[in-house]
Amino acid sequence: MQPSLIAANIQCPILSQAKLETREFLVERSRIRRMERGEGIFLHQTPARSCFVVMNGWVKLYRILDSGDEAVLRMHTRGEAFAFADVLRRGDHQYGADAASECLLLEIPADALRQVLNDDPAFGAILLSHSFEQIDALSDQIEALKCQSGIQRVAAFLRYHARPKGNHLFVTLPYEKVLMAAYLGIKPESLSRALAKLRQHGVVAVDGGLEITDQGALDELIASRAVERRMAAR
Amino acid sequence: MQPSLIAANIQCPILSQAKLETREFLVERSRIRRMERGEGIFLHQTPARSCFVVMNGWVKLYRILDSGDEAVLRMHTRGEAFAFADVLRRGDHQYGADAASECLLLEIPADALRQVLNDDPAFGAILLSHSFEQIDALSDQIEALKCQSGIQRVAAFLRYHARPKGNHLFVTLPYEKVLMAAYLGIKPESLSRALAKLRQHGVVAVDGGLEITDQGALDELIASRAVERRMAAR
DNA sequence: CGCCCTCTTGAACCAGTTCAAGCGCAGTGG
């Protein structure tokens, strides 16, 4: 087995929770695919012939509406899996998938996945708990979209992607701002303005990313409501 | 077995797909609960001791944010199940649940569900496909929230709940407008104005509900984008 | 009758979009 294939095992919760035999079977039947930024992985409403695990980079799951706009449903990165549900239902993809950055994917053919689910009863439980996590992530998004303003969602996004560095938090923006805006459900212009406003809340641009100098202020902004924000601005 | 218990079997996809033995075991271990409108079923972040199937009426799944606003995540009606994921993970509820109308619930205790999952391997697959449907429903909501205006979401909501009646479509609003607004992610006032505007698109108020006289116009509105809507208004 | 509750309407205001222009930068070709 190639070292890169072994690496895939370690990173992905679905694979690493499965027993060795299952994991090896899946990886042997799979192939590694390298995709360029912007390259299509599969289209919405086309037959699901494989499912995927992200080994590196970012993948965008999206839908194009009748109106022509694009709705970005999820962004996936290292270790995360997608299109498993579509494959197991033997139906069409419920969304399109594009490489959001240069990325490395493990492509698992449909029949391999189905066979594993047949042979290894424990694998069903792993998939079930994986799909529960999907539900949580989607619920969180709905919560944010229904109750938070654009700026709050931007702030929460930064907070989520921030990592400690020195005595501050540091955020490396994971992908282009156009994409980030689409994911957050706002226009690129609004994202730009939101980031400008966040400077007043302790978010400073440094080379290669953003630094959160006042974590408390940011958390307060995220938890506040519109009326309070207006008061505070005076 | 009580007749009302048998009725529960027929209505719910999760139960009716399960084999007879499983279904009977679950129903025997469950109890029927009648709830008044507004009554709490369980609270967010409390231990999940039971899961539920709606036999009648409407149930609201929601979260209260730090800011104090309420995010309505899902509305469930006859035959639909909720809190299964929370129970199987042996954790806390990921959302609160209230009776949105007077309703009848089948309450399945946690241990009964877990035992069934243990004894009947096919039941795992049923739950898996059920959770895939949850994911679809949540994805649809995110799509709508990110790309459609409030009026479009209202129109789509009506379209979804409409039933043929005579040679038109007829919608009985399933619950109060305050709740409907929260579900759609707008304020009650905006919903009221949206419904007023929809009169120009073939939605007339008749006793007990709304009638869609021009289905084409409504579908067109749902699929249009902001710019086009502005053009059409001139 | 008065009271509560749901829903509607109006007017001012704000958040986010739209359209247009402009900046900085990498790549390309003369």
Next chain:
DNA sequence: CCACTGCGCTTGAACTGGTTCAAGAGGGCG
């Protein structure tokens, strides 16, 4: 080497969809 172009991002100004706050209409009920 510099002009040209394309791309990602920002900024400005006008505008719109939705919110907010306040008032009022209408129905059900003690």
